[in-house]
Amino acid sequence: MLPESxxxxxxxxxQLRTGCATCSLRELCLPVGLNDQEIEVLTEVTGHKRxxxxxxxxxxAGTKFQSLYAVKSGFLKTCILEEDGRxxxxxxxxxxxxxxxxxxxxxxxxxxxxxxEDSEVCEIxxxxxxxxxxxxxxxxHHFHKIMSREIVRDHGVMLxxxxxxxxxxxxxxxxxxxxxxxxxxxxxxxxxxxxxREEIGSYLGLKLETVSRAFSKLQEEAVISxxxxxxxxxxxxxxxxxxxxxxxxx
Amino acid sequence: MLPESxxxxxxxxxQLRTGCATCSLRELCLPVGLNDQEIEVLTEVTGHKRxxxxxxxxxxAGTKFQSLYAVKSGFLKTCILEEDGRxxxxxxxxxxxxxxxxxxxxxxxxxxxxxxEDSEVCEIxxxxxxxxxxxxxxxxHHFHKIMSREIVRDHGVMLxxxxxxxxxxxxxxxxxxxxxxxxxxxxxxxxxxxxxREEIGSYLGLKLETVSRAFSKLQEEAVISxxxxxxxxxxxxxxxxxxxxxxxxx
DNA sequence: TCTTTTAGTTGATCTGGATCAAAACCTGAT
DNA sequence: ATCAGGTTTTGATCCAGATCAACTAAAAGA
Numbered sequence: 001m002l003p004e005s006x007x008x009x010x011x012x013x014x015q016l017r018t019g020c021a022t023c024s025l026r027e028l029c030l031p032v033g034l035n036d037q038e039i040e041v042l043t044e045v046t047g048h049k050r051x052x053x054x055x056x057x058x059x060x061a062g063t064k065f066q067s068l069y070a071v072k073s074g075f076l077k078t079c080i081l082e083e084d085g086r087x088x089x090x091x092x093x094x095x096x097x098x099x100x101x102x103x104x105x106x107x108x109x110x111x112x113x114x115x116x117e118d119s120e121v122c123e124i125x126x127x128x129x130x131x132x133x134x135x136x137x138x139x140x141h142h143f144h145k146i147m148s149r150e151i152v153r154d155h156g157v158m159l160x161x162x163x164x165x166x167x168x169x170x171x172x173x174x175x176x177x178x179x180x181x182x183x184x185x186x187x188x189x190x191x192x193x194x195x196x197r198e199e200i201g202s203y204l205g206l207k208l209e210t211v212s213r214a215f216s217k218l219q220e221e222a223v224i225s226x227x228x229x230x231x232x233x234x235x236x237x238x239x240x241x242x243x244x245x246x247x248x249x250x
Numbered sequence: 251m252l253p254e255s256x257x258x259x260x261x262x263x264x265q266l267r268t269g270c271a272t273c274s275l276r277e278l279c280l281p282v283g284l285n286d287q288e289i290e291v292l293t294e295v296t297g298h299k300r301x302x303x304x305x306x307x308x309x310x311a312g313t314k315f316q317s318l319y320a321v322k323s324g325f326l327k328t329c330i331l332e333e334d335g336r337x338x339x340x341x342x343x344x345x346x347x348x349x350x351x352x353x354x355x356x357x358x359x360x361x362x363x364x365x366x367e368d369s370e371v372c373e374i375x376x377x378x379x380x381x382x383x384x385x386x387x388x389x390x391h392h393f394h395k396i397m398s399r400e401i402v403r404d405h406g407v408m409l410x411x412x413x414x415x416x417x418x419x420x421x422x423x424x425x426x427x428x429x430x431x432x433x434x435x436x437x438x439x440x441x442x443x444x445x446x447r448e449e450i451g452s453y454l455g456l457k458l459e460t461v462s463r464a465f466s467k468l469q470e471e472a473v474i475s476x477x478x479x480x481x482x483x484x485x486x487x488x489x490x491x492x493x494x495x496x497x498x499x500x
Numbered sequence: 501t502c503t504t505t506t507a508g509t510t511g512a513t514c515t516g517g518a519t520c521a522a523a524a525c526c527t528g529a530t
Numbered sequence: 531a532t533c534a535g536g537t538t539t540t541g542a543t544c545c546a547g548a549t550c551a552a553c554t555a556a557a558a559g560a
Contacts, residue, residue: 080405080409082409082413082494083494088408088409088412088413090405090408090409101397101398101401102398102401102402102405103398104394104395104397104398105395105396105398105399105401105402106402110402110405111405130387130390130391130394131387133384133390134383134384134385134387134390135384137380137381137384140380140383140384140390141380144354144380144397145354145355146355147351147354147394147397147398147401148351148352148353148354148355148397149355150401151351151352151355151397151400151401151404152352152355152356152360154401154404154405154407154408155330155340155352155360155361155404157404157408158338158340158404158407158408158411159330159332159338159340161408161411161412161455162338162411162452162453162454162455163332163338163455165546165547166546166547196506196507196508197507197508197509198507198508202412203412204412205411205412205413206547206548207547207548207549208507208508209508209509209510209547209548209549210546210547210548211508212508212509212510213509213510213547215508215509216509216510228507228508228555228556229507244332244333415516415517416516416517446536446537446538447537447538447539448537456517456518457517457518457519458537458538459517459518459519459538459539459540460516460517460518462538462539462540463517463539463540465538465539466539466540478525478526478537478538
């Protein structure tokens with residue numbers, strides 16, 4: 001256990017060291033502000049790195065929850081599979097995002113996490129995270145923000161699924177990808193999708209044919225170019241207008 | 251601040267006192283296990299009770315986030331209103347449920363919370379909750395579970411909105427109400443809805459006419475009786491079969 | 501390399517739910 | 531009680547997206 005002096009001070013995030021043990025911390029996307037000593041403590045929380053190859057499971061629905069996972073590199077989807085075999089994608093996850101939050105409630109994973117390309121994650125044993133959270137209030141607070149952000153994100157999807165039409169949904173989806181890639185330093189107008197039309201459809205509540213048609217329509221209108229999985233956005237503004245409303249987040 | 255001895259002990263929840271200051275704690279649905287001293291501490295967290303009359307706002311989208319609210323009695327909805335005026339209901343909330351979790355991320359409320367009948371809530375200043383959480387690990391852990399449960403619930407709705415058809419959605423909705431009422435000691439087959447067809451529709455991603463027709467259909471099939479807002483479920487089993495799949499939670 | 505498999509596009513048709521419209525019903529206010 | 535508002539039901543029509551089907555293109559294996 002730690003002296004009280006550890007609790008709550010604010011330093012610059014740039015002080016985060018770059019070694020591997022702390023890599024997951026940045027992925028935990030901690031613009032929290034911690035000093036070196038605190039980082040020392042946090043380092044404890046970091047479990048092993050784990051590689052998951054394309055098509056592999058990071059975890060499966062129904063298995064015991066032990067850890068959250070911060071995506072270090074790669075791209076994953078989470079999906080729930082229903083009795084009848086059909087599966088619904090609940091999210092796509094890229095570098096820096098945290099997986100497994102849904103499992104805290106029951107201590108069982110409620111969905112499958114599957115890598116859509118070779119990926120690397122940092123395991124964050126949840127019990128450790130909680131222990132350290134109670135020592136470093138800013139970490140705890142930040143963790144609460146992350147969970148809350150997930151709720152807000154889900155509400156955005158609910159809005160999309162509840163009210164929008166196919167083209168709006170796709171515009172939303174593309175702009176969401178674009179923004180998240182931009183944040184990570186990639187082009188916001190030029191990127192490769194990692195998922196199939198079917199997976200996009202599953203996420204957006206559409207059939208793959210409808211997704212395909214919506215792509216084609218946007219291309220005819222010269223808003224985007226689609227070449228298989230490669231997307232080029234020609235007119236971000238117009239794409240945004242197509243999105244209509246809706247607060248698409250994360 | 252508190253002596254370390256406070257941290258993590260397990261007592262029986264029956265020890266929770268029944269005074270008003272602690273009322274919100276049970277609403278926070280804390281099957282956590284706390285001793286009297288700990289309850290003393292927790293009492294601190296409880297803010298004022300607040301009454302919201304039918305049609306009134308508990309909070310509005312865009313306003314500053316300060317507190318969570320535990321529903322003490324009554325019934326509320328949360329909804330996001332889009333630019334174009336149309337609003338989407340993101341949830342219905344009854345006794346014991348916690349509102350405002352979405353606001354932690356941005357420190358602004360992302361939706362409106364409106365009472366559908368005269369209601370009473372306990373205000374839980376979030377900063378205080380966090381402070382005490384770091385002293386009482388079991389409280390922190392339970393709070394994490396509550397947030398996680400909200401995420402799971404939202405995934406359930408996404409599943410519903412993404413793939414199910416009108417009748418399945420309504421069956422889901424009714425069974426969800428039924429279960430939540432049963433938990434609170436009310437009849438699971440005989441209850442009054444507090445919301446309009448339009449609000450149900452908004453929540454389920456359907457138009458009010460479709461909701462009405464789905465009600466009528468279930469009634470024709472003698473699965474339920476509908477008399478205005480009063481619902482009687484005649485055949486729970488058959489209703490469950492109609493629901494198909496989907497993990498309807500909370 | 502060629503072959504098989506999987507993913508994506510595009511067309512034709514069908515249908516569940518949206519939309520439009522009207523009537524019946526409740527609720528609350530005067 | 532009566533009236534005005536909102537809510538619900540039900541019918542008729544329409545259309546966005548599902549479904550079915552055929553074909554093309556790109557990976558993955560041999």
